[in-house]
Amino acid sequence: MIELYESQRAMRNMRKAAMQRGVVAILDVGSSKIACLVLRFDGSDPSDEGIGSLAGQSGFRVIGAATTRSRGVKFGEINSMGETERAIRTAVQAAQKMAGIRVDHVIACFSGGGPRSYGLAGNVDVMGVTVDEQDVARVLSACDVPDYGHGREVLHAQPVNFALDHRSGLSDPRGQIGNELSCDMHMLTVGAQAVQNLAHCVKRCDLELAGLASSAYVSGVSALVEDEQELGAACIDMGGGSTGVSIFIKKHMIYSDAVRMGGDHVTSDISMGLQVPTATAERIKTFYGGVHATGMDDREMIETGGETGDWEHDRRTVSRTELIGIMRPRVEEILEEVRVCLDNAGFDHLPSKQIVLTGGASQIPGLDGLASKILGHQVRLGRPLRVHGLPQAATGPGFAGAVGLSLFAAHPQDEWWDFEIPVDKYPTRSLKRAVQWFRDNW
């Protein structure tokens, strides 16, 4: 656990340094596009006096934004380092140019790596009369970490609930009187390889990684409105290569998973089904795509075009119904997989079963109708929150991850490693341990 603490703490310190300098870059490494936002923090920390204006988003402003077609990323994971590095470089340079300032720190999110959720519980006796910081640290470290397997790393470990004696649902137990403190923690692990590859790519671009997040989580942060986060909702971030699922309740993520299918698979289905290049398939999908065929669609013919020189081949047309016939099964399959994920998470037991679809692939016309058939009745399409200075081009659902990551950068949730390391877990020669020994004996 110590080395995880170390690396995550190093990133957290880096983030603090970046906030101090006032400029930080947000990098959303997706399968179909890489988005980079440059944020300027104006120094006013709204967390000082409760929640600030604009739900606490007034602390930063987007001063640069750029997207580029992603290359070398599949299923949200990097599979070609050089290509990805170049793509990141393109996005970062364009965003820097727009911002007019150089950025050195970057906070990244990605959807791949096979995220897996674990619920952890810990239980300790309170040492003093009231619960203090040390008790919280102890209860967090007392959580029994499951064997999440070799080659995986913890991406998020957020305490979601504290219970003191028999009172549960405490968000901050510090200062309260009690005997037994227990906590529930949500831990998200991803493949270490994915994290390392991303870190390496960022480093190759002369940038420092100041934070990492799961894109399913940050999409939920930006696409779910406050009461949805409070009452329980699932955010389904339909990206290019993977579809992330995150479930929120009481403003904490309690479950996250990913389906390794997304909009790119729909495109490749079209490409295979209609025998057209991927670029054409993508164009046809975005212009004419849909999931509900009507009688009108039989008559709407789409020219597939082509450059082969064969007249017959280049002049082919398909009806929109055919296109929908290709797209719908794949979209249904994705949603079925999402349904499985939600069932595994016990989503049915939440008080509010709101489902929010976001991400680039959620823009298929009629998707909400189809999703409500498969997932449940309370389905809506979500767009990211509006943040200061965000260009109009970057306000679509495809930027839910990037915007959410901006919010996450400005107001990160408490994670395991934000608390002090409990005294007894320190290395033996620690000064703190000596201090504690003195305090215990005198």
Added chain:
Amino acid sequence: MRALRRADGPPINDPAPSRLSYRVERLKLTPAFRFGTRVVLPFVLVAGAIGYWASIAENRQMVADLGTEIRDAIAGRPEFQVKLMAVDGASPRVAEDIRKLLPIDFPVSSFDLELDEILETVGALHAVSSAEVKIRTGGVLQVDVVERQPAVLRRGDRGLELLDATGILVGPAPSRAHYVNLPVIAGEGAHDAVAEALELYAVTGPLRGRLRGFERMGARRWDVVLDRGQRILLPETGAVQALERTIAMDQAINIKLMSRDIVAVDLRLPHRPVLRMSDQAAQQMRQIKAFEAGGE
């Protein structure tokens, strides 16, 4: 597997910047670097160029020459020429003095005239009470002078001098005859009490024909000197009233004081006038007294 390494670099459609251009771009966006290139570097270059150019003595000389030339060209224009000097408000003698004191070769440029110095020189003249110097349109150096008005003549070690009403020297007087209507004063500290002397002079009325002058005695009080060696000794304070009293005594029909054979009227104790008779008169008086007493 496709070829990893291409002969002609990255793919043609790749918009990604090369590592080098990426780094250069980042360097250009560094705030310190931007400040350096936008402010410091141009400043240093310009300052260096100017410094190098100025380090050559010929160039500096050239700039100095150029400056002088331009100034001369402007100063030499006919608009700035001063062709003559006009002295107003001064008597011919004072005007002559002023002209003598200001040796200006006309025509001269107004840039070369130091009006303050001229004003100082003119104001330093005894005969000038105040002066004003300006350059009038038409290239005239206008010197407006207010002369001191002589109020008294002082007879001293340096002969006759003219003083104004405040006791300031106006100039030497050639002779008493030129200023018959001015009183004459003399004695130590006479010039400090010119105002009192003038007051006394104003009330001399009937005696004016006989008046020779006023003498300051011991720098504190006045003597009125009349012809025939007569004197009226006045007190320090209330001199005017004392003189008026003397004149009144003189004017009284039965007394005719000053026409009698007395040497001095002493009014230094104002309530007790003392008369000093001449020796002859005193003798005669004693004889009369003896005769009246029934002597010889």
